Amino acid sequence: MSERVTFEDIVRDRHIVVCCGTGGVGKTTVAAVFAAEGARRGRNAVVVTIDPAKRLANTLGLEELSNTPHEIDRSRWDPAGSAPAGRLSALMLDTKSTFDDLVATYAADDDQTERILTNRFYRNVSTALSGTQEYMAMEKLYELHEQGGYDLIVVDTPPTRHALDFLDAPRRLTRLLDNRIFRMLMMPTRAYLRVASAAVQRFLRTASKVVGTEVIDDVVAFFRAFEGMEEGFRNRATSVLALLAEPSSSFLVVSSPRRDAVEEAAYFAERLAESDIPVEGLIVNRVHPAFGDERVEELRARAETLAAKRSESVRAAGDGAVSARRLAELYTNLADFRQVAECERHHVAGVKARAGRAAVAFVPYLSRDVYDFDALAEVGRHLFTTTPTAPARAP
Amino acid sequence: MTATLADTAASAGLSVLIVEVEGKSGLAACFGRPPLGYEETELAPRVRGRTLTPDEALVDYLETHGLKRISKRLVRSGALEVVSSAVPGMKDILVLGKVKALDVERAADLIIIDAPAAGHAISFLMSPRGLGDAVRVGPVNKQSTDVVEMLSDPARCQVVLVTVPEETPVNELVETAFQLEDRIGVQLGPVVVNSCYPEPGVPASMEEVRQLADELGVFVSPREARDLVSAAEFLRERYALQQQQADRLAARLPLPQVRLPFLFTAELGPPEIDVLAATFAAQVDALTESSWGRVTVP
Numbered sequence: 001m002s003e004r005v006t007f008e009d010i011v012r013d014r015h016i017v018v019c020c021g022t023g024g025v026g027k028t029t030v031a032a033v034f035a036a037e038g039a040r041r042g043r044n045a046v047v048v049t050i051d052p053a054k055r056l057a058n059t060l061g062l063e064e065l066s067n068t069p070h071e072i073d074r075s076r077w078d079p080a081g082s083a084p085a086g087r088l089s090a091l092m093l094d095t096k097s098t099f100d101d102l103v104a105t106y107a108a109d110d111d112q113t114e115r116i117l118t119n120r121f122y123r124n125v126s127t128a129l130s131g132t133q134e135y136m137a138m139e140k141l142y143e144l145h146e147q148g149g150y151d152l153i154v155v156d157t158p159p160t161r162h163a164l165d166f167l168d169a170p171r172r173l174t175r176l177l178d179n180r181i182f183r184m185l186m187m188p189t190r191a192y193l194r195v196a197s198a199a200v201q202r203f204l205r206t207a208s209k210v211v212g213t214e215v216i217d218d219v220v221a222f223f224r225a226f227e228g229m230e231e232g233f234r235n236r237a238t239s240v241l242a243l244l245a246e247p248s249s250s251f252l253v254v255s256s257p258r259r260d261a262v263e264e265a266a267y268f269a270e271r272l273a274e275s276d277i278p279v280e281g282l283i284v285n286r287v288h289p290a291f292g293d294e295r296v297e298e299l300r301a302r303a304e305t306l307a308a309k310r311s312e313s314v315r316a317a318g319d320g321a322v323s324a325r326r327l328a329e330l331y332t333n334l335a336d337f338r339q340v341a342e343c344e345r346h347h348v349a350g351v352k353a354r355a356g357r358a359a360v361a362f363v364p365y366l367s368r369d370v371y372d373f374d375a376l377a378e379v380g381r382h383l384f385t386t387t388p389t390a391p392a393r394a395p
Numbered sequence: 396m397t398a399t400l401a402d403t404a405a406s407a408g409l410s411v412l413i414v415e416v417e418g419k420s421g422l423a424a425c426f427g428r429p430p431l432g433y434e435e436t437e438l439a440p441r442v443r444g445r446t447l448t449p450d451e452a453l454v455d456y457l458e459t460h461g462l463k464r465i466s467k468r469l470v471r472s473g474a475l476e477v478v479s480s481a482v483p484g485m486k487d488i489l490v491l492g493k494v495k496a497l498d499v500e501r502a503a504d505l506i507i508i509d510a511p512a513a514g515h516a517i518s519f520l521m522s523p524r525g526l527g528d529a530v531r532v533g534p535v536n537k538q539s540t541d542v543v544e545m546l547s548d549p550a551r552c553q554v555v556l557v558t559v560p561e562e563t564p565v566n567e568l569v570e571t572a573f574q575l576e577d578r579i580g581v582q583l584g585p586v587v588v589n590s591c592y593p594e595p596g597v598p599a600s601m602e603e604v605r606q607l608a609d610e611l612g613v614f615v616s617p618r619e620a621r622d623l624v625s626a627a628e629f630l631r632e633r634y635a636l637q638q639q640q641a642d643r644l645a646a647r648l649p650l651p652q653v654r655l656p657f658l659f660t661a662e663l664g665p666p667e668i669d670v671l672a673a674t675f676a677a678q679v680d681a682l683t684e685s686s687w688g689r690v691t692v693p
Contacts, residue, residue, distance in 0.1 A: 291622045330624075
C-alpha cells in the first residue's frame with residue numbers, strides 16, 4: 001500500500017480540488033483555505049464558491065453572483081509579500097447564467113438559443129430542478145479547466161441532502177433527454193406523427209389530465225427546441241466525469257465531528273471509492289479542543305469532592321465555601337468539555353481507520369468566526385505543516 | 396428538535412404523528428428506535444412516526460381517487476420523473492398533499508413534519524403556491540389550493556424554525572423566516588436556538604486556581620490548572636460568540652426565542668430528549684399561552 005497523501009501534496013500538485021460534504025460543516029471555508037494556500041505557494045488558483053457566508057464573500061471580494069473569476073489583490077492574502085508570485089481569484093456561481101451560456105455554446109444558432117432561453121420549462125429546469133446547481137458547479141469547473149489557465153481550481157459543492165448528488169448531476173440532464181417518451185417527442189415531426197403517434201398521444205393525454213395542457217405544451221416545445229443539442233450535452237457530461245476521474249483531480253470530504261456527519265462522510269468516501277475516485281483528504285472541522293487527557297469520571301469525582309467540601313466549609317464558616325464552589329464549577333466545566341472531546345474523537349477514530357491513504361486533519365473550533373484571510377491562514381496551519389516557501393512544481 | 400417538540404406535546408397529553416420527508420435523519424434514534432418506514436410505527440407513548448416519499452404519496456393519491464391504472468403507468472414509464480422535472484415542486488406537493496389528507500382525517504392531535512434544511516425548506520413550502528399558478532386546472536391545481544389553505548391557516552399550521560447560534564445558520568434562518576411570511580403567509584411559531592452553551596462564570600486564571608487550591612488544601616497540578624483555565628476560557632469565548640449571534644437574530648427577527656442547551660453527553664437518546672423537552676416546555680409556558688396548530692413544521 002502506498003504512503004498516506006498529505007494536504008501539501010494536494011495543494012502543491014493537484015489541478016482540481018473538489019470539497020464535498022453535507023451542509024453547515026464549513027466546506028466553503030475549506031475551499032477558500034486551499035485556494036489561498038495554493039496562491040501563497042506560487043500557484044495561479046481560483047475558488048468557485050456557492051453561496052458563501054456574507055463576510056467570507058466580502059473577504060473574497062464577492063459582492064454578487066458572477067460568472068467570471070475576479071482576482072483578489074495580492075496584498076489581501078499575502079500582506080507580508082513573502083510568498084512566491086502566485087495569484088488568487090474567486091467566483092460565486094451563478095447557476096442560471098452558467099446554464100444559459102452552456103445552451104448558447106451548443107445551440108446551432110441564436111434563434112435556437114432564444115427559443116430555449118424563453119421556454120418556461122427551461123426556466124424551471126435551469127433554476128429549480130434539483131441537481132442543477134451541482135451540475136453547473138461541475139460545468140463551471142470544466143470551463144475554467146479548459147479556458148482559464150489556472151493551475152489550481154478549487155470547487156465548493158452545494159449543500160445537498162445527499163452529498164453524492166453532485167457526482168450524478170452532469171448525468172441528470174442527459175438522462176432526462178434519454179427518456180423514451182421524450183426521444184419520441186424529439187423525432188422529426190413527420191416521423192413522429194407516423195411512428196410514435198399512438199403511444200405519445202396516450203402519454204400526453206394522461207399527463208395533461210394531471211398537470212394541465214399548458215405545462216405539457218411547454219415541455220414539448222422545449223424538447224423540440226433542444227433538438228440536435230443533446231449530443232453536445234452528453235459529450236460534455238462524459239468529459240466532465242472523465243476529468244474528475246483523472247489523478248490530478250482530488251476530492252476532499254469535509255465533516256463536523258458529530259456522529260451523523262462523520263457517518264455520512266465515511267459513506268460518501270466509500271461510494272466515491274467505488275466509482276474509482278478515491279477521497280484524498282478528510283477534514284473534520286469544528287472539533288472541540290481536547291483540554292488535556294484526564295478521564296471524565298475522575299474530573300467529575302473531583303468536582304463532587306469539592307462540592308462536599310463546600311458543605312463542610314459552610315458549617316466551618318469562612319470563604320472556603322465560595323472557593324470550593326468556584327473550583328468545583330471549573331472542574332465540572334472541564335469534565336463537560338473533556339466528555340465532548342472524547343466523544344468526538346471516538347466518532348472520528350473510526351473514520352480515520354476507514355480513510356485508507358487519505359490525509360486526515362482536525363480543525364478545532366477557533367475562538368472567533370472564520371471570515372478574513374488571517375483566520376483562513378489559521379485554519380490552514382491545521383492542514384499544512386510546512387510553510388509555503390517552495391515554488392509550485394511545474395504541472 | 397422534532398423529537399423534542401413531539402415529546403413536549405405528548406407529555407401535555409396530545410397524540411403526535413411525526414412525518415419524516417427526507418429520510419436518513421437520526422430521528423428514530425432519538426427515541427431509541429430503528430429508522431422509520433412508510434408504515435406508521437409507535438416511537439413512544441402517544442408518539443407515532445412515518446416517512447413520506449413522493450412516489451408512495453402519488454400512488455396513494457391516485458388510488459384513493461380511482462385512478463389506479465394511471466398511477467401504475469406514470470410510475471412505470473418514468474414519466475413521473477420527467478413531469479416532476481418539468482414542474483418543479485411536483486414532488487413536494489405530493490408530499491404536502493398527503494400531509495393535508497392526514498390533517499383532514501385527523502390522524503393525530505399534532506402532526507409534525509420534519510422538514511428539509513433552510514434552502515430546501517423554502518422551496519418545499521413554496522411549491523404549492525408556485526404550482527397553483529403554473530398549473531391552472533386539474534387535480535394538481537386543486538391540491539395546491541388546498542395545501543396553501545392549510546399552510547396559511549394559523550389554527551391549522553405553524554412553522555417552527557430551528558437554528559444554532561452561528562453566523563451562517565442565523566442568516567439562513569432570518570432569510571427563511573421572511574420568505575415564509577411574505578411569500579406563503581405562514582404563521583411562524585417561536586424560533587428555537589439549539590446547542591446553546593451554559594452561561595460562563597467570571598474569567599479564570601492560573602493564579603486564581605493556585606490560590607483556590609492553597610486555600611482549600613487540595614493539590615492541583617500545573618497541567619490540570621492549565622486545562623481548567625483553558626476550558627473555562629473556551630466556554631467564555633464561544634459563549635460570547637453565541638450571544639452575539641442570538642442577539643443579532645433577535646434584532647433582525649422580532650419573534651420570541653426559545654434557547655435549548657448544548658448537551659455534553661455522547662448521544663441524543665430518550666433521556667436527553669426528555670431534558671430538552673422539559674426546558675422547551677418551561678420556556679414556551681413563560682412566553683405565552685401558546686396554542687399550537689395541528690400541523691407544525693420545525
